[in-house]
Amino acid sequence: MPDLLLELFSEEIPARMQAKAADDLKKMITDALVERGVVYEGASAYATPRRLALTVHGLPARQPDTREERKGPRVSAPEGAIQGFLKSAGLASLDQARIESDPKKGEFYVAVVEKPGRVLPALIAEIVPEVIRTFPWPKSMRWGSGSLRWVRPLHSIICTFGPETEDPEVVPFEIEGVSVGDVTRGHRFLAPGAIRVKRFDDYVAKLEAAKVVLDPARRRDIILADARNLAFAQGLELVEDDTVLHEAAGLVEWPVVLMGSFDESFLAVPDEAIQATIRANQKCFVVRDPKTGRLANRFILIANIEARDGGAAIVGGNERVIRARLSDAKFFWETDQKPLPGYEDQGKPLDQRLAKIIASNVVFHAKLGTQGERIERIAKLAEAIAPVVGADPVKAARAAQLAKADLASEMVGEFPELQGLMGRYYATAQGEDPAIAAAVEDHWRPKGVNDAVPSDPVAVAVALADKLDTLIGFWSIDEKPTGTKDPFALRRAALGVIRIILDNGLRLPLLATIARASFASTDRVAGNLLDFFADRLKVQLRDQGARHDLVDAVFSLGGQDDLLMVVRRVEALGRFLGTDDGKALLAGTKRAANILRIEEKKDGAGAYAGGADTGLLTEAEEKALYAALQSAKQSAAAAVAAEDYERAMTALAQLRQPVDAFFDKILVNAEDARLRLNRLKLLEEIRTATRSVADFSRIEG
Structure with a gap:
């Protein structure tokens, strides 16, 4: 079967755009083929700094024929309607249409429109220019006198089509004077000549x-x-x-790895700052001395050329730039540890940076005050959380006060990604307790789904206080995430709180903690914020394979703000519902709930409270269910109080057989009104018993 080879050859495509551009090219071309009824076996797209390439293999030689029945007007319709129908259907006269009858609409014309499929090259010649003109570059440019826009000037296009056994044909089309053929070019410096190619394998080999x-x-x-x-x-x-690796691969077509060096004096700067400097400015790797675990005064760069001098000039140029940038980093590092002019009387260097933040009245948010006010709130909340998580309240408050101080440092001003890390270095340098210094760095974590959470109690207290203050604050001013918009990263903050709690096995009552926050409106927002945590917890557990409806079933009980216990209850509930007893009891409970919901419309909500009257239990199945309910309720309640949810599920499992027997033998809506009411009260007791663990009505299935 024939294959398509497409290459769009241009000036340099920014590395950050290449991967998406290759995906977009593949999707746009293949979608256009499928829309025209053309199927294919497979497609692959590639990108280098100067080209996007696509191969689509296993294509047919032509588009399939189509046959469509088009319903026309009634036989008695006006002449204008009939002529319009003939024109739209491509018919010369009514002799080419047939007449069909409908009992309601009468007789009407029907045209059978048959379209023969077009040969693939004709379709491709139509598709490719359309894709090029509508390509979704984040930024594009127009050059010369034409109207064509591309990320950089587009020089040539390869577009060939044909089977493996024959020489493919060039698919001809016109687009703003850009040449279309079977010719590309190799490396800009090492092999700049023209290269004539055939199919994809030939193309790859000749490029190599x-x-x-x-x-x-x-x-x-x-x-x-x-x-x-x-x-x-x-x-x-x-x-x-990985950042350097992907960037470097997007900057070169023929990677050549070289090593350079820098003065050993720069190793006085923290390793992370050296790596950030070299990565940001030159897209180079750093190397480590395995004997010391510290960085060595070497770096690895990726060139795009095999230089005649072995790369000496390239290395030398990179060394000069890196020397200048590391000089800046060393200056920032040393400056940050010196007294801050005008704040010498504010204590140690990091305290002076904190004093500068407070004095500058930098606004955190127009409705939430300054950074200084926020730091004060976080310190108070961290101090309150500390005993709950096993941390020293004094250390937690001190760490919270210093946690944002490095934002006023020269190093973080130059390299924002080092926030927290530099704070730890500066806190250590000024003699802070190791737990405080570690908390200054770790309170930002987790920064993403793959980032570790803080584990030291002081860091945990500060991290929770920081994230909770953000959430409570924005909820109090009604700045919640909407749809895909989350400008303040509140979903990430909530997931951070959840992960810290669960990974550390913490018992943190959220409602009580929210009440301690320094916002007058916390009572109003607490319920909504707890619902938000429930939604985020569902996302977290779903990623781990848990069912979201089980989270709903537990949270719907109300007041479930201990996330660790919620998860343990959900896990036990999931295991229970995986058993035959659990499935049967769920079905029985749902049946009871459905009956109650219907009957409550007649009798009113709360009509079945108070428990069944034992004197009205006339049948053996009623008596057995009542006895089982009293035992199960007592055992389940005791197990829940002891936070032994497995034992609570075992207690509820005793209800399976008596519930099944009750529904099998007993008519709930008895003619005797007293018996009916008593039996409905018995069903209410089933609902009450299971609600000691979860709201079974929220469980799917």
């Missing part, structure tokens, strides 16, 4: 011979392997960095 590695994944593999080997040859270890 012309010093172009088409597949970005393979370029990454080459870079990583060569960088590891080069570091190993020097007795060092590569510090792997």
Whole structure:
């Protein structure tokens, strides 16, 4: 079957845009083919700094024929309607239509429109220009006198189509004077000549011979392997960095790995600051000395050329830039540890930075006050949370006071990604307790789904206080996330609180903690905020394979603000519902709830409270259910009070057989009104018994 090869050759495409551009090209072309009824076996897209390439294989030679019946007007319709029908259906006369009858609408015309499929090259010649003109680049440019826009000037297009057994044909089309053919070019410097290609395999092989590695994944593999080997040859270890790896692979077509060095005096700067400097300015890797665990005064860069001098000039240029940037970093590092002019009487250097933040009245949010006021709130809340999580309240308050101080440092001003980390270094340098210094760094965590959560009690207290203050504050001013919009990252803050609580096994009553926050409106927002935590917890548990309806079933009991116990209850409930007893009891409970819901419309809500009258239990199945309910309720309540949810489920499992027998033998809506009411009260007791664990009516299935 024929294959399509497409290449769009241009000036350099920014590395950050390449992966999405390749995906977009593949989707737009294949979607357009499918819309025209064309199926294919597979498609792959690739990107280098100067080209987007796509191969679609297993295509048919032509589009399938189509046959469509088009209903027309009534036979008695006006002439204008009939002529319009003939024109739209492509018919020369009514002789080409047939007449059908409908009992209600009478006789009407029907046209059978048959369209022969077009050959694939004609379709491709229609699709590709349309895709190019509508391509969704984040930024594009127009050049020359034409109207065509592309990320950078588009030089040429390869578009070939044909089977493996024959030479493919060039699909001809016009687009703003850009040449379309079967010719591309190799590496800009190493092999800039024209290359004539046929199909995809031929294209890849000839590019490789012309010093172009088409597949970005393979370029990454080459870079990583060569960088590891080069570091190993020097007795060092590569510090792997996905950000640098992907960026470098997007900057070169023929990766060449080289090593440079910098003055050892710069190693006085923290390793993370050195790595951030080298990564941000030169997109280079750093290396580690395995003997010390510290960075070595070497770096690895990725060139796009095999230089005649072995790369000496390239390395030298990078070394000059890195030397200047590390000089800046060293200056910032040393400056941050000196007394801050005008704040010398405010204590240690980090305290002086804190004093500067407070004095500058930097606004955190127009409705939530300044950063200084926020720091004070976090410190008070951390102090209150500390005993609950096993932390020293004094240390927690001190760590919270210093946690944001490094935001006023020179180093964090230059490298915002180092916030917290530099605070730990500065706190350690000024002699703070190790737990306080660690909390200054860790209170930002978790920064993402793969980031570790803080585990030291002081860090836990500060991290929770920081995130809860943010959530409570924005809820109090009604600035909640809406749809996909979450400008203040409140969903991430809530998930952070959940992960810290669950990963550390903490018993933190959220409602009581919210009440301690420094906002007068916390009583109003507490319920809504707890619902938000329930939604985020559902997301968290769903990712772990748990059912969201079980979370609803537990939260609907009300007052369930101990997330650790909620999760344990959900887990026990999930295991119970996986058993035959659990499934049967769920079905019986739902049946009882449905009957109660219907009958309450007649008798009113609360009509069945108070428990069944034993004197009106006339049948053996009623008596057995009543006895089982009293035993199960007592046992389940005691187990829940002891937070033994497995035992609570075991107690409820005793209800399976008597509930089944009751529904099998007993008519609930008896003619005797007293018996009917008493039996409905018995059903209410089933609902009450199960609600000691969860609201079974919220459970699906």
